[in-house]
Amino acid sequence: MNLDDRILERKLLLRRIYPETDIFAIGKEQNNPYFDQFVSAWEIDADEAALELAQTLNEKQLEEVVKKHPPRQWAVFRGKYYTYEDATLKLKGATEKIRAGIAETEKKYGKDGVSVLKVIVQSGGNFGEKEQKVIAKQKIEAYPILEKLEQLKVVVPTYRGEEYREWRILEESLPMVREELGLPNVERQPSVVTAAAGAPTESSGSGQKHVEEEVDPLADERMRVQQMQNELDTYLNDLLKHRLDQTIKFGKTFSAAYLSQYLQSLFGQTLYFDSFLSIMQQYSIADVEIVNPQGKTGMKTGWSFALFGEPGTGKSFSTRDLILGNPSVKMHPHGVPGRNRYCGGISPARFIRIGQVYVGKTFNFIVPEFNDWFRYSGMVDVLKIAMERGEIKYELHREVIGPYRFDSFFSVNYNTAVMGKGYAVTIGDPNFNAIEDRMICRLHRLTKERFVEIAQSQMRLALGEVSVDKGAGQIRDHVTLVYAIETGHPLVRGRFPKKPVMITSALYDAIGKARAAILKHIPGGMQFSARLENNIVKFACAASLLSYFNADLDYIPVSKDVVDRAVRLYVEEASVRTKEAFTPEEVIEELFRQR
Numbered sequence: 001m002n003l004d005d006r007i008l009e010r011k012l013l014l015r016r017i018y019p020e021t022d023i024f025a026i027g028k029e030q031n032n033p034y035f036d037q038f039v040s041a042w043e044i045d046a047d048e049a050a051l052e053l054a055q056t057l058n059e060k061q062l063e064e065v066v067k068k069h070p071p072r073q074w075a076v077f078r079g080k081y082y083t084y085e086d087a088t089l090k091l092k093g094a095t096e097k098i099r100a101g102i103a104e105t106e107k108k109y110g111k112d113g114v115s116v117l118k119v120i121v122q123s124g125g126n127f128g129e130k131e132q133k134v135i136a137k138q139k140i141e142a143y144p145i146l147e148k149l150e151q152l153k154v155v156v157p158t159y160r161g162e163e164y165r166e167w168r169i170l171e172e173s174l175p176m177v178r179e180e181l182g183l184p185n186v187e188r189q190p191s192v193v194t195a196a197a198g199a200p201t202e203s204s205g206s207g208q209k210h211v212e213e214e215v216d217p218l219a220d221e222r223m224r225v226q227q228m229q230n231e232l233d234t235y236l237n238d239l240l241k242h243r244l245d246q247t248i249k250f251g252k253t254f255s256a257a258y259l260s261q262y263l264q265s266l267f268g269q270t271l272y273f274d275s276f277l278s279i280m281q282q283y284s285i286a287d288v289e290i291v292n293p294q295g296k297t298g299m300k301t302g303w304s305f306a307l308f309g310e311p312g313t314g315k316s317f318s319t320r321d322l323i324l325g326n327p328s329v330k331m332h333p334h335g336v337p338g339r340n341r342y343c344g345g346i347s348p349a350r351f352i353r354i355g356q357v358y359v360g361k362t363f364n365f366i367v368p369e370f371n372d373w374f375r376y377s378g379m380v381d382v383l384k385i386a387m388e389r390g391e392i393k394y395e396l397h398r399e400v401i402g403p404y405r406f407d408s409f410f411s412v413n414y415n416t417a418v419m420g421k422g423y424a425v426t427i428g429d430p431n432f433n434a435i436e437d438r439m440i441c442r443l444h445r446l447t448k449e450r451f452v453e454i455a456q457s458q459m460r461l462a463l464g465e466v467s468v469d470k471g472a473g474q475i476r477d478h479v480t481l482v483y484a485i486e487t488g489h490p491l492v493r494g495r496f497p498k499k500p501v502m503i504t505s506a507l508y509d510a511i512g513k514a515r516a517a518i519l520k521h522i523p524g525g526m527q528f529s530a531r532l533e534n535n536i537v538k539f540a541c542a543a544s545l546l547s548y549f550n551a552d553l554d555y556i557p558v559s560k561d562v563v564d565r566a567v568r569l570y571v572e573e574a575s576v577r578t579k580e581a582f583t584p585e586e587v588i589e590e591l592f593r594q595r
Contacts, residue, residue, distance in 0.1 A: 009079045010062065011047075011054035012172050017071035017084055020046045021326065023053055026065055032056045059091050074230030076156055079172035085153075094153070098176050101152030105145065112140045113148075114181065120155070121178055125169040126219050127155070158223045166219060221354040224341075225361070232338030236484050236491050239477050247477045251549030254478055256562050259546065262471050274307060274442055275322050277539075277569075278411065281305045281440075282323065282335045282479050284542035285364050285409055286486040289500040291555065301501060301542045302362070303535050304387050304410040304439040306370070319411050320344075320366055325472075332472035336483050340364045340411075348373040352382060352394050356404045362487070363408040370414035380431045386410075387438040410439070436577075437528065440535050440569075443576045482548050499548065501541040502555040507563050511536060514567045517590055518574045521582035528577040532570070540566035567591065 014023060024044055027035035034052040038044050057065060066089045077084040078094035105113040119134050120127045127146060135142045146167050149155045154177065155167040169177055178184070239247065259279065263272035287302040307319060320326070323340055325333030341363050343351065351365070351373075373379055378394075385392050386406045393402040483489075485496040511533055543562045551557075571591075572584045 006081050007051075007054050009081050009172055010057070011051045013077050013079065013082050013084060014050040014053055015046065016077045017066075017075045017089075018050075018069070019072075020044060020049070021324075022069055022071075023049050026069055027053050027056070030056050030061075063089065063091070072227070072231070073234045074227060076170065077172060078153065078170055080176060094173065095176050097152075098154055098173060099180055101149065101154040102177065102180050104152055105148055105154070108148065109145050113145050115140060116142050116145045117149070117154075117177060117181060118183070120167070120169055121174065121181065121183060125171065125174050126158075126216060127167045128216065128219055158219055158226065166222060168219070168223070217350060217353050218357055221357040225357055228338040228341070228363075230338070232336070232480075232484075232489075233491070235337040236480060236489065239480060240491060243477055244481075247474070247481050248549055250474050251478050251481075253550075254546050255550070255559070256543045256546055256565055259475070260565075262475075277305060277440065277442060278319050278322055279334055279475065279479070280539060280542050281364070281409070281411060283482065283545040284538060285336070285339065285362055286483045286545065287362055288486045288498075288541070288545060288556075290537070290541050291500040291502050293502065293504065297503070299534070299538065299541075301538050301545065302409050303538045303542070304412070306410075306412045306414070306436065306439045306441045308414045308441060309443050319413060320368055323366065323411070332476075334472050334475050334479070335364075336480050337476070339483070340366055341408075343367045344369075348379050348383070352392065352401055355386070355392060355406050355408075356402065358406065358408050359404050361407060365408055365410050367410060367412040370412040374432065380435060384434050384438065387435065412439070437531050440539060441573060441576065478546075482545055485548070486545070497554065499554060499556050501544050501558065503537065503541065503558055506560075507537065507540055507558055507566070510563050510567050511570060513591060513594065514570050514587070517587045518571060518582070521587060522574075522578050523581060528574065532573060532577070536566050536570045536573075539569060 018026070023046065024035065024038070027049060030053065032052055034049070035044075071084065071087070071089070073087040075084060078098065080093040080095055081091070083090040083092060083094045102113075102117065105117075109116075115138060116127075116135060119131050123131050127142070132142060143165065146155060146165070150157055150167065154173070155169050158166045158168045256276075260272065260276060263275045263279075266272070267275060281303065284301045284303050287300045290297050290299040290301060305319075320342065321331045323333065323335030324342060325331055339362075343365050346354075346367075367373065373383070382392060382394055387410060389405070389407055391403045391405050393400070393404075395401075481492070484492045486498055488498060515533070540558050540562050543565060544556050544558045547559065548556060568584070568588060571587045575582055575584045575587075
């Protein structure tokens with residue numbers, strides 16, 4: 001099938017300005033039979049879906065789609081036929097602007113300006129450390145030239161450090177720059193991001209073989225981080241301009257009890273707590289300081305989270321769909337925008353490489369198939385260090401990665417064999433329990449009650465009997481505002497105070513009583529470490545962040561309701577980790593009888 005350049009560029013445009021979920025939703029609206037075979041956006045191949053949609057839409061339809069489905073405001077596209085910039089689509093290319101930009105740069109910097117552009121083009125469009133070394137040998141100061149090219153909209157920044165920067169010529173602009181420089185053009189091939197750094201690979205198409213150019217995973221990830229940062233900035237700016245008063249008003253009545261009732265109305269008594277924990281973790285990643293009446297504790301609220309158990313029990317729904325949103329199941333996003341890095345399809349080797357880009361940043365990595373990461377030898381030790389937010393160094397036969405400090409958290413799913421009592425990890429590494437020990441874990445057992453609630457909640461959402469639109473929007477606005485305040489985001493800095501969470505002896509007394517009750521029911525030695533109690537304290541403090549606006553204090557107290565929920569979580573997780581040596585109900589009933 002021969003496709004004209006306009007369709008190929010339209011495909012690139014759609015991939016740039018829309019996430020997969022929007023491409024899926026738009027394709028469904030256009031009645032394209034390609035999209036009818038899929039139930040969820042997560043099933044599509046994003047490149048293939050974008051190409052299908054590009055062939056379906058004419059230019060008038062494209063304009064209508066953009067009006068109906070607002071694209072990513074931060075996206076930039078400068079092609080031969082289309083331009084998207086400053087949240088505006090133009091059915092006109094950027095050729096004239098790029099030519100003018102190159103001419104002005106050449107006029108100001110002469111041959112040096114042309115040399116810098118040629119080095120970028122010959123590298124495939126990137127200017128990073130390798131290209132800087134090439135330019136330095138020519139005794140050219142590249143940064144002023146690149147800043148000028150950025151100002152003239154010939155290149156875009158992909159990474160900004162205090163002393164080191166990177167730029168890129170956009171994929172769709174590259175042929176125009178080549179032509180203007182008088183360089184031979186190359187046949188456009190689909191852009192490739194390899195799973196991990198390695199030798200180039202060959203693929204065949206139309207009987208011809210070509211070597212796919214490997215994209216630098218760090219440069220690609222820096223661009224992704226910048227996009228996520230823009231997503232947060234744009235969302236927060238819109239919130240502050242249009243919904244700030246409503247968010248503060250909502251926050252004055254918001255609490256763990258309120259969230260619990262909201263989720264129970266959607267998912268029922270059995271399912272709701274998984275979603276509750278998932279949203280609690282979104283509050284936790286602000287990594288707020290935990291203090292006591294005497295001063296600092298050295299602890300912060302952040303923790304990693306795992307849902308594990310039998311397939312088909314709603315693990316992905318409670319993490320990925322609830323936090324990121326999924327239009328196909330009418331689920332709106334509840335998580336902090338731009339702070340959840342979805343890791344579907346990423347190998348552990350690639351994760352270890354791109355983790356370097358997140359130094360000094362706090363994100364949440366959503367890993368949908370955690371089992372797959374442990375098919376590679378040596379992963380337990382590295383991921384254990386990552387979950388401890390420690391210093392990672394990894395040696396391969398061709399390279400050494402790190403050392404660097406990982407500052408982010410995880411939300412993971414993995415399958416286990418669930419038995420009559422307890423479960424058996426299906427991951428071969430015998431040291432995997434060290435990973436579990438560093439997370440708050442939740443076992444999924446496919447009981448009749450869970451099966452019925454999954455079916456009923458899916459039916460209610462599909463029929464529109466319950467709507468998550470308003471509730472999801474309010475919760476997302478609240479968690480985003482609290483995150484921004486507690487992390488000192490520039491848009492709110494000075495407008496709201498950063499507050500620590502204060503713990504008192506009441507929380508530790510309750511945990512101590514729960515510990516004593518649990519130990520009475522455990523035969524033999526301990527099967528979990530003291531980290532479990534630390535994570536329970538962090539959970540309680542993260543849950544307290546829901547009450548940021550509830551009182552005019554310079555700290556956030558841990559309420560009795562939150563303490564009760566923390567104790568219940570402690571008992572339930574201790575039961576699972578001891579292979580269900582006791583039922584949570586008998587210990588909880590005993591604890592509440594003592595009051």
